[in-house]
Amino acid sequence: MSGKTDLRVLRTRQSIRMAFYELIKEKGYEAITIQDIADRAMINRNTFYLHHQNKPDLLDTCTDELLSELKNVIVLCPFNMSPFQISTLETVMQTVLEHISQNTTFYYAMLIEENRIYRFRAKMENIIKDKLNEGWDLAQGSSPFAISKELLLEYLVSSFMGIVVWWIKNDLPLPTGEVASQFSRIVAYGHLRAAGIAVGE
Known part of the structure; x- marks a missing residue:
């Protein structure tokens, strides 16, 4: 019985989150109400409050879980400069x-145009920056950079995120490998x- 109960809880949480992502994409975070989320997820308001204190709590939970997953998969990538x-x-x-391709609705809601959540992008950028910086930390004995390391990291992360946003906004027009x-x-x-x-001189 407990297994069935746990499965129902997981399904309800997933329904709440998918409803939340879809609504952010459609109307923006600020315009969403708890009733909107409950209606879309086909639950009542009381059920929503069994899982989340309020809308900011739901946003924080979604953000932390997805970025934690992202961080966990990036950690496994070897990177040395x-x-x-x-x-x-x-x-x-x-x-x-x-x-991202496995969580497109979420990332679209968080990153694209007027509906984007700025603190989500900042947290994602920090994860990417930490990974790129890790490669230089491993190369501490190498020659010093000809330009500022901090400036170079900012340039790379901004370019990286720009490509990510372009890719999501245009409905994943190229394969991930390409x-x-x-x-x-x-x-x-x-x-x-x-x-x-x-390029000429």
Whole structure:
């Protein structure tokens, strides 16, 4: 009996979250009410409050769980900047995109246009930055950078997130491996050279 009860609880939580994601995508976080979520999830308000204190609590729970999953899969990616290998950055990017592709509704709701949740993006950027920084921490004995490491990290993370947002916004137009490969080549060779454009002095 307890197993059946647990399964019902899990299904209810999933229904609440999917309703929440869909509503954020449709009307934005601020406009959503608890009644909206309950109606979409086909539960009553009392059932909602058995699982979450309020709307911010639901948002925090969804954010923490998905980003925790993202962090756990990224941790498994080897990443070293000494020497830099295109394949290592490609693996990190592809891992992120594959995780997003399994949770597209959530990431669309969190990251796209006027409905986006800014603190979610900031937390996601920190996860990516920590991973990229990890590669340099492992390369501490290498020669010093010719430019600011902090500036370079900001550039890479901003570019990384820009590609992610473009990919989600355009309904995942390219396979994860292709996006990851092209992004990694842009980072390694510069955008003009990666595009095959000749550059004069």
